[in-house]
Amino acid sequence: MRRCTTRSSARKGRCPLHPRQRDIIPLDSPFAIELRGSFSVEFACSSQITRKEMPMSKYITRAKELRAIVTPHYNCGQAAILPFAEEMGLPTDLVMRFAANFGGGMKTGALCGAVAGGVTVLALHGLDTPDVTAEYYARVREKHPESLDCKPLLARNAEAGNEKKPFCDGLVYECIEIAEDMLRKAGKIG
Structure with missing residues (x-):
């Protein structure tokens, strides 16, 4: 499980994509995507997030x-x-x-x-x-x-x-x- 790292979400105390779950954000959400990195994230669920390294498409x-x-x-x-x-x-x-x-x-x-x-x-x-x-x-x-x-x-x-x-x-x-x-x-x- 990852804590939400976006300032606005942390301030509100909830993930913008999963408002019922507090302080959790999927790594593949638009708020957590590293726009300059060369990786893709695979969504499992908010409590079980996996990441796989691969060249950006x-x-x-x-x-x-x-x-x-x-x-x-x-x-x-x-x-x-x-x-x-x-x-x-x-x-x-x-x-x-x-x-x-x-x-x-x-x-x-x-x-x-x-x-x-x-x-x-x-x-x-x-x-x-x-x-x-x-x-x-x-x-x-x-x-x-x-x-x-x-x-x-x-x-x-x-x-x-x-x-x-x-x-x-x-x-x-x-x-x-x-x-x-x-x-x-x-x-x-x-």
């Missing part, structure tokens, strides 16, 4: 580059899709246009753009069956069981006193990691 590395750019702004959905789309040879301007409304929960606080971006990546690679989509959503829900909608996700984050951008960035990286894992298992990427 080229898709996550590219998404981090995109999210660091101020102008033009890459919303969460665009940042999740573009690293894969670039590798497929899809034009950047096309991806920017078709994912323009993904940010802010489809501009309405609905489904998180990062979550939508991950499922779009699967579809771009031909993984578009209901079973695949259900598996993807289930894996995202393991980390965010209360909702996959932008508005409640951001509300919980704000209640915990945390900043929006690191939280959204972390969701982008989580969704990329899940999509990438599913694509590898399906033999769609190397």
Whole structure:
């Protein structure tokens, strides 16, 4: 078990992702991800966290580059899709246009753009069956069981006193990691 190291969460006395459990935060949460490190964390549960060392994914590395750019702004959905789309040879301007409304929960606080971006990546690679989509959503829900909608996700984050951008960035990286894992298992990427 790890104590929460984020100042705002420690001040509030609770983990922003698991508010019922005090002072505990999963190492793979958006608040604990080391944005410059080269590791991935495997989520077990808040009381049994494991960490495995591995090189950072080229898709996550590219998404981090995109999210660091101020102008033009890459919303969460665009940042999740573009690293894969670039590798497929899809034009950047096309991806920017078709994912323009993904940010802010489809501009309405609905489904998180990062979550939508991950499922779009699967579809771009031909993984578009209901079973695949259900598996993807289930894996995202393991980390965010209360909702996959932008508005409640951001509300919980704000209640915990945390900043929006690191939280959204972390969701982008989580969704990329899940999509990438599913694509590898399906033999769609190397």
